[in-house]
Amino acid sequence: MTDVKVSVDYELCIDCGSCVSLCQEDALYLNNEWRLEYDEEKCTKCGLCLDSCPRFAISKS
Amino acid sequence: MTKTYAEINEKIKNGDAVVLTAAEMVDFVEEKGIEVAAEEVDVVTTGTFGPMCSSGAFLNFGHSDPPIKFEHLWLNDVHAYHGGAAVDCYIGCTRMADVRPFEYGGGHVIEDLVAGKPIRLRGNSYTTDCYPLAEVDTTLTIDEINQAILCNPRNAYQRYVCAVNSSNKTLYTYMGKLLPRYGNAHFAGAGALSPLSNDPDYETIGIGTRIFLGGGIGYIIGEGTQHSPKNRFGTLFVKGDLKQMSEEYLRGVTYEKYGTSMFIGLGIPIPILNEGLAKKTALSDANLLTDVVDYGIPRRDRPKPRQVSYKELKNGYIEIKGKKVKCSPLSSFHHAKKIAETMKKWIQEGKFFLNPPAETLPTDTVFTPMKQKSQIKFVKDLKRKAEICHIDCEIRTVAERIIKSNRNHIIITDNENVLKGIVTSFDITKAIAGDKDILREIITKRVITATDNDSIDVAARKMKSNEISALPVIDDNKKVIGIITSEELI
Numbered sequence: 001m002t003d004v005k006v007s008v009d010y011e012l013c014i015d016c017g018s019c020v021s022l023c024q025e026d027a028l029y030l031n032n033e034w035r036l037e038y039d040e041e042k043c044t045k046c047g048l049c050l051d052s053c054p055r056f057a058i059s060k061s
Numbered sequence: 062m063t064k065t066y067a068e069i070n071e072k073i074k075n076g077d078a079v080v081l082t083a084a085e086m087v088d089f090v091e092e093k094g095i096e097v098a099a100e101e102v103d104v105v106t107t108g109t110f111g112p113m114c115s116s117g118a119f120l121n122f123g124h125s126d127p128p129i130k131f132e133h134l135w136l137n138d139v140h141a142y143h144g145g146a147a148v149d150c151y152i153g154c155t156r157m158a159d160v161r162p163f164e165y166g167g168g169h170v171i172e173d174l175v176a177g178k179p180i181r182l183r184g185n186s187y188t189t190d191c192y193p194l195a196e197v198d199t200t201l202t203i204d205e206i207n208q209a210i211l212c213n214p215r216n217a218y219q220r221y222v223c224a225v226n227s228s229n230k231t232l233y234t235y236m237g238k239l240l241p242r243y244g245n246a247h248f249a250g251a252g253a254l255s256p257l258s259n260d261p262d263y264e265t266i267g268i269g270t271r272i273f274l275g276g277g278i279g280y281i282i283g284e285g286t287q288h289s290p291k292n293r294f295g296t297l298f299v300k301g302d303l304k305q306m307s308e309e310y311l312r313g314v315t316y317e318k319y320g321t322s323m324f325i326g327l328g329i330p331i332p333i334l335n336e337g338l339a340k341k342t343a344l345s346d347a348n349l350l351t352d353v354v355d356y357g358i359p360r361r362d363r364p365k366p367r368q369v370s371y372k373e374l375k376n377g378y379i380e381i382k383g384k385k386v387k388c389s390p391l392s393s394f395h396h397a398k399k400i401a402e403t404m405k406k407w408i409q410e411g412k413f414f415l416n417p418p419a420e421t422l423p424t425d426t427v428f429t430p431m432k433q434k435s436q437i438k439f440v441k442d443l444k445r446k447a448e449i450c451h452i453d454c455e456i457r458t459v460a461e462r463i464i465k466s467n468r469n470h471i472i473i474t475d476n477e478n479v480l481k482g483i484v485t486s487f488d489i490t491k492a493i494a495g496d497k498d499i500l501r502e503i504i505t506k507r508v509i510t511a512t513d514n515d516s517i518d519v520a521a522r523k524m525k526s527n528e529i530s531a532l533p534v535i536d537d538n539k540k541v542i543g544i545i546t547s548e549e550l551i
Contacts, residue, residue, distance in 0.1 A: 008375060012540075014312050015396065018237045020377075021245035034395035052238045054112070054314035054322075056164075056220035 004045060004060040008038045012057035018060060019049040028058075062100045062436030063335045069103045070414045078103040080369055080408045082401035083254050083331075083342055090343035099339035104408055104415065107256040108273070108328040108400030111249050111392025112314060114235065115215035115286065116302055116323045117153040118171050121207040123183065124148055130192035134184035135159070136170045147192055151212075154313070154323035165506045166321025169313030171211070175275070176308040201439065209303035211311075215285035219257035219328050219397055222349045223248035223388065225381060228357030233318035237391055239356055243381050245452070246353070246388035251397040252346040252371030252488075254476050255330035257295045258343045265332055266297075267418025273328035273404050274299055281329075281418070289428035298424075310400070328400040330408060332415050346371035353381060359519050361430060378492040441513035443550070444534045444543035447472045452481045456500050460489050470531040470544060472502050478540045480533055482506045510535045511545055521550050 008028075015036050019028045027043035030036060049058050072078040079102050081089055086105045090098045130147040133140065138158040141150040154168030171181040174180055177315075179200040188195050203209055218520040224236035225246045237247045252258070260266050279301025288296045301313075310326030333339050340346040349371045355364040369379050379388050407413035448466045450459050452473050459471050463486050473482040482504030511520045511532040520532055524547055531546040 013356060014110075014314075015393045016391055017389040017393065018323070018391050021247060021387045022238060022240065024387065030394075032397070034393065045376070048238075048240075049443075051317050054237075054316055055312070056315070 006038070006040075006043055006045060006049070007059055007061050009057045010036075010037065012055045013053075014055055014057075016054065018021070018054060019052055022048045022052055024048075062096070064103065064333065066332060066334075066415055066417050069332050069334075072103055073408055073411055073414055075123060076409070076411055078408060080104045080106060080330075080392045082260045082398070082405055083107045083259050084398065084401070086342045087253060090339065095336055095339050095343070096355050098343065099333060099336040100261045102333045102339065103530050104405075105331045105333060105338075105342040106328060106401040106404040106408070107251075107259050107331065108254050108326070108404070109217060109251040109256060110310065110396035110400060111221075111251070112235070112316075112322040113213060113216045113327075114155050114322045116171075116211070116213040116325055117151055117167060118148065118174075119151050119210045120209065121225050122148045122150075122201065123207050124216050125194055125197055127194045128192045129184065129186050129194035129197055130189060130195075131184040132186045134182065134197075136167075136180050136182055137165065137173065138183075139165070139167050139170050141167070142459075146414045155321055157321050163315055163318070163320065166313060166315070168311075168321055168323025170301070171323065172308050172313045174209065174295055175303055175306050175311050178201055179205075179537040181383065185250075199545045203304055210277070210300055211306065211325075212300045213285075214298050214301050215287055215327065216325060217256050217285070217297045217329075218250060219261065219290075219293050220255065220349060221249035222352050222354040223374060223379070224354055225366070226357045226385065227355045227364075232356055235316055235319050235322070236356065238317055241357075243386050244383050246374075246379055246381070246386050248351065248374045248388060249391045249392050250351065250371070251392060251394060252349055252375065253344060253395070254401055255349075256327065256398045257297070258344065258349055259330075260331050260338065261293060261295070261341060263290070263295065263422040263424060264338060265334065265418070267421040269416065269419040270329065271413070271416055272299065272301075272330075273326065273400055273407075275303070275305070275326055276310040277301055277303075277305030279327075284422045284426070287422065287428045287457075288396055288426055290422070290424045291427055294428070295422065297327075310396070320497055323385035326396060326400050328404045330404055330413070330415055346375055353379070359516070373529070394479075406418075438517045439513065440511045440515045440517065440532075440534055440543075440545050443517060444511075444513070444545045445549065447533060447541055447544035449474055449478070449541060450484075450500075451475070452501060452504075454500060456489060456492055456498055456503070459484060459500065460493075463489065470546065472533045472541050472544060473500065474541055480508060480510065480535055480541050483508050483531070483533060503539050508533060511537070513542070517550060519546055524550075
């Protein structure tokens with residue numbers, strides 16, 4: 001997993017937040033407006049969030 | 062101070078109505094008090110946007126020529142229910158596509174339909190004298206069908222639970238992915254914005270109430286299934302015209318290894334007829350409690366380690382059994398807020414009026430469990446004595462035990478009878494063929510186990526999903542107390 005890049009497709013994302021609890025590093029988080037944001041620098045590419053998105057908005061590239 | 066629906070509607074008509082979202086009402090009451098709020102505020106709007114598995118739609122396609130009476134039909138390869146008249150159907154959101162299950166389902170069909178995309182309709186019939194056509198294969202859009210009615214028997218749960226997992230393995234549930242040993246928590250419901258939480262005694266919410274549904278106008282048509290008002294788990298049965306709705310508020314979703322569902326946007330306006338309603342709509346997230354439920358126990362009555370407020374949940378962490386657990390919602394607060402704000406705008410612009418219910422919802426019904434004829438059986442009822450060998454014994458001893466006991470699985474333990482591994486007759490054969498003679502090197506150390514209180518169905522599912530045929534039964538201290546194999550389950 002270390003050499004892959006995680007990306008979020010905000011067109012597909014519905015800001016449900018179900019990926020947030022899986023991200024122990026807070027790389028995926030809900031902002032003040034309850035919208036999903038992804039902080040690539042914090043991401044350890046553990047892969048737990050992949051396949052968990054109900055909209056398939058999170059993918060590795 | 063009391064108001065009537067007619068007075069409020071007159072204000073809406075004149076553009077004078079004071080409308081607040083439920084979130085704004087909390088701050089308003091905190092600042093000005095209940096009495097002033099009851100006098101000044103006319104309507105409080107609410108909203109929720111979450112997965113609602115009971116959702117579906119009735120569709121009517123019109124008659125083909127020659128006519129067909131569907132026996133089976135599929136929309137984009139999702140089987141729709143046909144038990145009614147010739148060309149009607151009900152498409153349910155959790156039904157998965159035959160060709161892409163766990164990717165696409167009935168909820169996605171409804172989203173695509175509302176987005177104006179063409180949908181493939183395939184159907185067949187046993188044929189009758191009045192309906193002679195045997196097959197149909199066509200594509201159609203929402204504008205090319207007669208009625209498209211969103212009809213959901215159970216939506217808008219008053220509140221929902223917060224799910225955690227105490228077990229040692231990741232669970233894939235309708236509450237999302239739950240990490241082992243309380244690794245995370247998921248909750249649903251919009252808290253202070255939740256429609257039924259703002260009128261928990263159903264004073265203004267009832268049959269005929271006009272609501273926001275999927276971006277259009279909908280109506281409450283009764284109590285929802287599993288409506289359980291006594292413990293504040295009320296639900297609503299709603300309907301609305303899909304042709305007026307927007308895909309922004311109707312989203313097909315898939316929960317990993319669980320299946321498909323659908324997010325629905327729903328909002329209800331609460332007329333502030335009296336001080337009681339002002340008080341109820343001013344409840345904040347801190348006042349709204351829900352249960353933390355342990356999905357690690359696969360039973361109907363799961364353990365509830367604690368109660369928690371929506372305020373704590375929204376903070377992102379809760380404490381369970383001394384552990385700080387990261388939690389996140391399953392339903393979108395961003396969209397819930399947007400729904401409440403959209404309704405507020407509709408009312409302020411004089412586009413949406415309030416109406417009293419034709420009938421109020423029951424407040425005394427209870428949700429009863431299924432009556433089952435057969436008694437549930439547990440591992441403790443069917444387990445048998447395990448054949449056990451010590452971790453330091455020779456492979457030959459294990460081979461002899463297999464022959465003597467006529468059993469395929471030998472459990473390996475230490476001096477304290479603590480589980481160390483499992484070995485099968487095939488493992489022994491392989492060891493001999495490979496010239497290996499150390500037992501520790503050939504046993505399976507990561508063993509899938511059962512406990513006395515696992516139901517037989519849970520044990521069967523463990524065997525099936527791991528492609529194994531036996532589970533050592535262990536106690537809380539990992540000591541071996543028996544074995545259950547596929548033979549006992551047959």
